[in-house]
Amino acid sequence: MTAASNIALRPDPDTEGGPPRGFFKSRYGSTSLRVGVATTWLSIIVLLPLAAIVWQSAGGGWEAFWMAVTSNAAIASFRVTLTISFAVAVINLVFGLLVAWVLTRDEFPGKRVVDAIIDLPFALPTIVASLVMLALYGPNSPIGLHLQHTKWGVGVALLFVTLPFVVRSVQPVLLELDREVEEAAASLGASNRTIFSLIILPALLPSLLSGAGLAFSRAIGEYGSVVLIGGAVPGETEVSSQWIRTLIENDDRTxxxxxSIVLLAISFVVLFVLRYVGSRAARRQELEQ
Incomplete structure (x- = not known):
């Protein structure tokens, strides 16, 4: 065997027994760079604005903050906002699951069109949604249903803009469910209700809770879709976002x-709790499997 062959067959000390020298350093160095860039972008887009609004809310001191969030108008707007938003989240939890089920498990003409329409509230400007609601449920309603300046009108507008959250959260999970497990349970005599409650629903619970949390959070901060149909009647249809607008117009930015801080805190707590419960449910299901 020639010397060249011996050199060719000799193990490379940089690669013998593992990856090349500097592989992990390069790999984790690039990971650190990505994390740094992502954190910086998150700070610029999300954290800095949040810090700015916290700083502004504290401009008048704790007493001014407490007076602002406990005034009669603020309490009334919180009550209207949270009540309607909770009802909207529950309704979308049920009908969002139903729509996702139909789009996933059923075949019918125009299915792709319906699937595309689901995302329409994401793309449609919310003020346009308010105009649509006013044209459909306003004083000149073509269907004879007058919901302007009522809680029902606000609820319908919020249902429109928050429906995609539940549908798009549940739909991918339904697509990934193992149909063989359902078929095996059916062959053993399990009813459709039993299969849904014991097999399908536990698998969907994390995504359902996540979608409902997103829908609720969107609803409590919504402004454009309710500004015309709601009318901002104090104590009846004036949601917190409209009360914020009134305060800004009166030069009360603090x-x-x-x-705004109260709404952010409520939204964060709801999302955190629902996702925690959902992750616990998903972990429990994995252990059972």
Whole structure:
């Protein structure tokens, strides 16, 4: 065997027994760079604005903050906002699951068109949605249903803009479910209700809770879709986002920031709790499997 062959067959000390020298350093160095860039972007887009609004809400001190969030108008707007938003989230939880089920498990003419329409509220400007609601449910309603300046009108507008959250959260999970497990349970005599409650629903619970949390959070901060159909009637249809607008028009930016902080805190707590419950349910299901 020639010397060249011996050199060719000799193990490379940089690669023998593992990856090349510097592989992990390069790999984790690039990971650190990606994490740094992502964190910087998140800070610029999300954290800095949040810090700014917290700073502005604290401009008048704790007493001014407390007076702003406990005024009669603020309490009334919180009550209207949270009540309607909770009802909207529950309704979308049920009908969002139904729509996702139909799009996933059923075949019918125009299915792709319906699937595309689901995302329409994401693309449609919310003020346009308010105009649509006013044309359909306003004083000149073509269907004879007058919901302007009522809680029902606000609820319908919020249902329109929040429906995609539940549908798009549940749909991928339904597509990935193992149909063989359902067929095996059916062959053993399990009813459709039993299969749904014991096999399908536990698998869908994390995504259902996540979608409902997103729908609720979107609803409590919605403004454009309710501004015309709601009418901002104090104590009846005036949601917190409209009260914030009123405070800004009255040059009370500190009060407006204080109301915004409360809505942000409620939204964060709801999302955190629902996702925690959902992750616990998903972990329990994995252990059972």
């Amino acid at each position: 009060g407006a920031a204080a109301i």
